Amino acid sequence: MDLEKFKAAASRKKFSQADFLKGLRKKDPRRVDDAFHRTHEEVFAEIDCLTCANCCKTTSPIFYQTDIERVARALRLRPGDFITTYLRIDEDKDYVLKTSPCPFLDGDNHCKVYDDRPKACREYPHTNRKKMVQILDLTARNTQVCPAVFEMVERLKKTDL
Numbered sequence: 001m002d003l004e005k006f007k008a009a010a011s012r013k014k015f016s017q018a019d020f021l022k023g024l025r026k027k028d029p030r031r032v033d034d035a036f037h038r039t040h041e042e043v044f045a046e047i048d049c050l051t052c053a054n055c056c057k058t059t060s061p062i063f064y065q066t067d068i069e070r071v072a073r074a075l076r077l078r079p080g081d082f083i084t085t086y087l088r089i090d091e092d093k094d095y096v097l098k099t100s101p102c103p104f105l106d107g108d109n110h111c112k113v114y115d116d117r118p119k120a121c122r123e124y125p126h127t128n129r130k131k132m133v134q135i136l137d138l139t140a141r142n143t144q145v146c147p148a149v150f151e152m153v154e155r156l157k158k159t160d161l
Helices: 003-026 029-046 054-058 065-074 079-086 119-123 132-142 147-157
Strands: 087-089 095-097
Touching (some): 003 132, 003 147, 029 132, 029 147, 065 079, 065 119, 079 087, 132 147
């Protein structure tokens, strides 16, 4: 995975992808879901996240209270100590990581708390969710972070969706 090439392509196609995704709001939501889910399966059969981990290197998930408790327990920390050590409150009043890359990402792009990771990490990049038309803005942002999402949108642009 060449992240520099991905970043250049993502930057170059940012607006065309955003415009395409915006146009999907006018489409039948079931057809949009079906197309995304099918393309999600195809792309993730070809792309191994462990060769990239750009999401873990550049963004932070939101940590909900259940996530905080679960990860703290896995690290054998009290939730308050976990918050003090790893989290901050962002402009939306959500708990997010203080630093990036994620402190739980090891040198081989494996997650040290994988079995206990936050819900947002479990669901990322959100391209196999129902009601995709409701999160197209998030999908557009994710085309700039995740090579798989970028590739999905490029493939979807070539369909008659």
